[in-house]
Amino acid sequence: MSYTRDNNNNPGVQGIPYYTPEHAVTPGIPNAKNTTPVPTLFKPLTIRGATLRNRILVAPMCQYSTAAIGPETGALTDYHIATLGHYALKGASLVFIEATGVQPNGRISPNCPGLWSDAQIPALRRVSDFIKSQGALSGIQLAHAGRKGSTAAPWTTSSKPGSKISKRAGAEIGGWPADVVGPMGGEEWTWDGIPSTDETGGFWAPRALTEEDISQVVQDWASAAARAVKAGVNVIEIHGAHGYLVHQFLSPISNRRTDKYGGSFDNRTRLLIEILTAIRKVVPETMPLFLRISATEWHENSELGKQYGSWDVESTIRLAKLLPELGVDLLDVSSAGNNPQAKIPMHNNYQVAIADRVRAAVKADGKQLLIGAVGLITEAEQARDILEEGGATRAGNGVDGGNSDLDQEAKAVVEMTEKLSGGDPMADVVLVARQFMREPEWVLKVAHQLGLDIAWPSQFLRVRFPKL
Structure with missing residues (x-):
């Protein structure tokens, strides 16, 4: 039941079941009287039945902040409204x-959220409702950690912050510990390669999923997607990156099965394709479906990669060309995470x-698939490398003459x-994570650096940056 208030002004x-003011203008969009040319970054984008107010998305960020035991296990809390809601605001x-x-065993840690039970729907709805009340779309990343599951919240593992x-x-x-799973089983298949009996290791040994287990995983992914729909979520993303279960099946380094889920490209992608197919059947046609993937695991030059092959950019391109027909609307391109021996070229x-x-490559094949870019996009040096001669923005629009890290970002x-x-552009949207944790108002600051007159939250108008 929604709450209404007899207030002619607002x-x-x-x-939603409580009062929150409606913004005069949705935050994050250019004001009608804006005189600066609006870059694509701040133009709306419609994906199926959902419209983004700009092209800046908050990427999923683990917070390890739900109950680990008891009736509220895996359920979101007001902490998530305070953090995620602020980005929307x-x-x-x-x-x-x-x-x-x-x-339950698909969580990374005992303190990660879950959506394996109807009992978790109300808390998700509460968070989703607040995000949407601020004019943003709410999304959820559905995941299974596989052999990287049952690890402790990171701030409990070391005295070193972060x-x-x-x-x-x-x-x-x-x-x-006894229910960590993966494509393969046994002590030699721990993520870090260190047996569970060795105290220096950080991961449990997985047991190999049977084909019956895999069928249940696919069904549970679809059931979680259906619960997300019931909770009012706008967008679903499948986590196929960073060494979690889907990635483990995609890679010949972590998947050496001899059944229909291992060996060839078609077999290693079978789990993912079954998940996507099952989800598309239970969500509305109007709901966007995203996929995050590690486009390469950076093992092309490692000993493992040379011996067994690896999931690389060519593999990703081959998969990407299949996605539109599977109902995927956007590919969120990340990398790495499947093995600690990866040789990551951390260049800008x-x-x-x-x-x-x-x-x-997807466009050249005549397919339509949106692409999201993520990762280190807030570093000034990298920003300079991305910029091409004759770029779309003007240096010096910001408060500092165009020389700050923020201006470069x-x-x-x-x-x-x-x-x-x-x-063409390099991507259709950008997904930002850590920078939002540092600066929840990052969208507003970026707009100001671009000389763009953008709408602010109604409650914050008194402190908005001076008009340009």
């Missing part, structure tokens, strides 16, 4: 809820260039989505 957003067009387990060192989560803190623009390459994200001289 009756409030309809369809400050102008992001689509806010993704972090990797959400489709099975450490990514993994620590095994035992049953005493809600973990599932290292992932955006891959997105550009995939986009060009602003030009970078515009250039990714703007048509280059004599060519």
